Every structure is written in structure tokens, then in C-alpha cells.
Amino acid sequence: MTVPSLTEPRQLDTDTPPVLAVRGLWKVFGPKADGVVGTTLSRKELKEQTGCVAAVRDVSFDVRRGEVFVVMGLSGSGKSTLVRCLTRLIEPTAGEIVLDGEDIRKADDRRLRELRRHRMAMVFQHFGLLPHRCVLDNVAFGLEIRGVPKQERYARAREVVDLVGLNGFENSYPDQLSGGMQQRVGLARALAADPEVLLFDEPFSALDPLIRREMQNEVIRLHHEVGKTMVFITHDLSEALKLGDRILIMRDGELVQVGTPDQVVGAPADDYVRDFVSDVPRSHVLTLRWIMRQPLMDESLDGPVLGPDVVIRDAVHTVLSADRPVRVIEGDDLLGVVTSAEILEVIAGGQER
Incomplete structure (x- = not known):
């Protein structure tokens, strides 16, 4: 299976509006969270004075169509909360999340379910596979929920099983697969719905290093083949540099820098980013x-x-x-x-x- 060059620059669509636009996003946990929006208190001060935690603080960014956009930060930086806010698995406290001109925050429950089923799909660290269903059934499950006829959904499931390199394992069950193969099933399930945007929440962090590299290469290959817009969450700088067309770095819930890998390494925004990239071979x-x-x-x-x-x-x-x-x-x-x-x-x- 050939992996596309990691150093060949990808041509992104910069002439049309972004597929995903986030503006002034806040997520505050605690009492009277709305009153905390806009605060300039530090995380420690905010906790001491109000009992609240601002997990995401006034974050704004655009994701271009066809881009692999990586959000990176250490544990507690707010990156996983951020990606869950994008699909309202966690309700934002303030701000806008606009998907192709539609503000997701204004969607009612029915519309939100439609968006999650048809236009956005998420791949988690924990695979969430149904243990009593084989690979093909797991991949087809999302389409089953959408009411896609059986023949059509299984035809699509076989297509994406082939796409992620699981030919021959269609009838295997999750406990018969390695961690990397289980993650391929999760990826196939997300791709089966043909979403506009794929969201990855540290999907490979539980895998051993060799399988992790294999799955990173798989994401690169799939991106070149299917061209999906991807938002990828990670705490690993090498993973961010390998996968990202652009990288957003977070610290304490705030955006520190957004840029291409060479911009982040060559022109770090502050000492925090400079320390992050200090060991990267330039x-x-x-x-x-x-x-x-x-x-x-x-x-x-x-x-x-x-x-x-x-x-x-x-x-x-x-x-x-x-x-x-x-x-x-x-x-x-x-x-x-x-x-x-x-x-x-x-x-x-x-x-x-």
C-alpha cells in the first residue's frame, strides 16, 4: 500500500469560504458559567474566585475545505473539549460554530442529529465498536441508524472496508482484531457515512508506536484518496507535524498559535511554542x-x-x-x-x- 509523500505540499482551497468557521468559542464549567465569558482572570484565579473552569477561552479559527487541521496541546489544554464542542457533544457556553454557513449552535435536537449523521463524523481514542457485531456490521451500523436500505448500506460498508485495508476481516469480531485493526474499523464506520468533516479525538494515543505510525500513514493515504476535511486532536508534536496542513496550539484553553508546520517550527509565537519545537529536526x-x-x-x-x-x-x-x-x-x-x-x-x- 503506497503512502503519499509526506513532504509534498497539498493544494488547499483558499478561494472559497471555510467549511468550518469557529468564532469566539467559550466553554466554561461551573456555576453561572455565562457570567464568566470574557473574563481575563487566569485559570487559577477564576477557579478560586468563582469555582468555574474555562476549558476553552475565546478561540477562533477557520478550517479550509480539504484540509487536515490539527489541534495540539498538552493534557488539560482544552483540545478535547474543543473538538466535542464542534459537534455539541459538549454544549459551548458562547461563540459560533458555522458549518458551511449554518450555525450549529442554533440547530435544534432534530437538526443536530441530522448534522451528526450526515455531515460530521467522529473517531475516538476508544473505538466504541459493538462487540456482538462483526466488522461489516459495525461499519454499516451508522447507515442502519440513518435508515439506509440493507443492500445499499452493506455495499457501502464493503467499499470502505476495502478502502481501509480490512479485506478478509469482514466477518471477524472486535475481540479478534488488534488495536490498530479495531481503529481501522472505527475509521471505516466514520467514512461510510461520507461526512463533510471527519473529527479525530486522539484516535491513536492508545496504540503502540509501530501501529501508531502505521495508522498515521493510513490517515495520510486516505486523505489523499478521499480528500475529506479533517480536524485531528493530538498531544503529540511529531504526529501534528506529520499530519497537519496547519496546526493550532492550545494552552490553558487559549489559542497560542495557528500556522503551517514550518511556520510553527520556524517562527514560534512565544517561548511556550519554542520549547515545544526545540527538539524538532528543523x-x-x-x-x-x-x-x-x-x-x-x-x-x-x-x-x-x-x-x-x-x-x-x-x-x-x-x-x-x-x-x-x-x-x-x-x-x-x-x-x-x-x-x-x-x-x-x-x-x-x-x-x-
Whole structure:
């Protein structure tokens, strides 16, 4: 099973409105929660003075159509509360959650059920499979709830079972499957409904490292094949950098930074993010945009050509083996050049841009 390149930039739809727009989202737990919205008290001060906890504080962001949008933070940062607010599994205290122009907070119970069944699907850390049903029955379960005719729902279930690589296990039961295979069943069940947005709440954190990497690659492969918009929650920076087109970093319920992986690593918003990314090999994340320079007057400009979004690690062989500066070109424009000096500076850990 071929996994698409992790370093090849994905083309996102930036010309149309976002598929999901979150504005001023708050979730406060405790008495008189509405009165806490807008507070500037710290989490500790708020707890001491009001008995309330602001798990999500004034968070706003957009998710573009076809994007893998990762929300990352340590335990207690509010990331899981945030994703549950998006489907109103937890009721937000204030703010807007707009899915394709429709404010989910204004939906009544019937409309909310429709949205969850047809337009948004969630994959949890704990698989939630029905133990008395085989793989195919579990995958078809959501369609059964929607009233899809039996022949149609099982045809769709077989399609997605094939898509997630579970051919031959259709009649197996959950307790006969490994953790990774059970998570594939959960993923297939979510995909079967053909939702607009897939939400993942730390789905792989209970898996061992080898299976976890396998499932990360599976998400990347599926994203390239089906192109779904994905919101992915994780506490693991390497997972965030591997999967995310953009990453939102949270701390104490607040948004700290939103950016592409190279922006987060190359231009951390504060010391908190800087500490987070301090151990990340910069050459594995930063692109040639970060290290290219303007050519000197006497430099030859007939060397090899690379694009500005090529990750530095992938450019090493070309740059180090070239006897002339490598030209960084986008379209018909020469943006800059890169030589072995710039590459070696990053590899040596001296690049601080």
C-alpha cells in the first residue's frame, strides 16, 4: 500500500469560504458559567474566585475545505473539549460554530442529529465498536441508524472496508482484531457515512508506536484518496507535524498559535511554542523558503532548480552535489538561491530564522 509523500505540499482551497468557521468559542464549567465569558482572570484565579473552569477561552479559527487541521496541546489544554464542542457533544457556553454557513449552535435536537449523521463524523481514542457485531456490521451500523436500505448500506460498508485495508476481516469480531485493526474499523464506520468533516479525538494515543505510525500513514493515504476535511486532536508534536496542513496550539484553553508546520517550527509565537519545537529536526520541517538568499552579483544562475516548498531534508542531495547555487523558482520567478552553506547551517542546528 503506497503512502503519499509526506513532504509534498497539498493544494488547499483558499478561494472559497471555510467549511468550518469557529468564532469566539467559550466553554466554561461551573456555576453561572455565562457570567464568566470574557473574563481575563487566569485559570487559577477564576477557579478560586468563582469555582468555574474555562476549558476553552475565546478561540477562533477557520478550517479550509480539504484540509487536515490539527489541534495540539498538552493534557488539560482544552483540545478535547474543543473538538466535542464542534459537534455539541459538549454544549459551548458562547461563540459560533458555522458549518458551511449554518450555525450549529442554533440547530435544534432534530437538526443536530441530522448534522451528526450526515455531515460530521467522529473517531475516538476508544473505538466504541459493538462487540456482538462483526466488522461489516459495525461499519454499516451508522447507515442502519440513518435508515439506509440493507443492500445499499452493506455495499457501502464493503467499499470502505476495502478502502481501509480490512479485506478478509469482514466477518471477524472486535475481540479478534488488534488495536490498530479495531481503529481501522472505527475509521471505516466514520467514512461510510461520507461526512463533510471527519473529527479525530486522539484516535491513536492508545496504540503502540509501530501501529501508531502505521495508522498515521493510513490517515495520510486516505486523505489523499478521499480528500475529506479533517480536524485531528493530538498531544503529540511529531504526529501534528506529520499530519497537519496547519496546526493550532492550545494552552490553558487559549489559542497560542495557528500556522503551517514550518511556520510553527520556524517562527514560534512565544517561548511556550519554542520549547515545544526545540527538539524538532528543523531540516525535516522547514522548506527552502526559510533558508534561500538573494544571489550575489558574481554567482552563476544556471544551476539546478527546486521549488520553494521543498523540505530542506529532501533538497540536501541536490544542493550538496551541485557545483553551482540551486535556484529556487516559483512559476517563472526566481525567488532566491540555496547553496551547501545554507543547508549545512540548518543541519548543524545553527539556523534561527
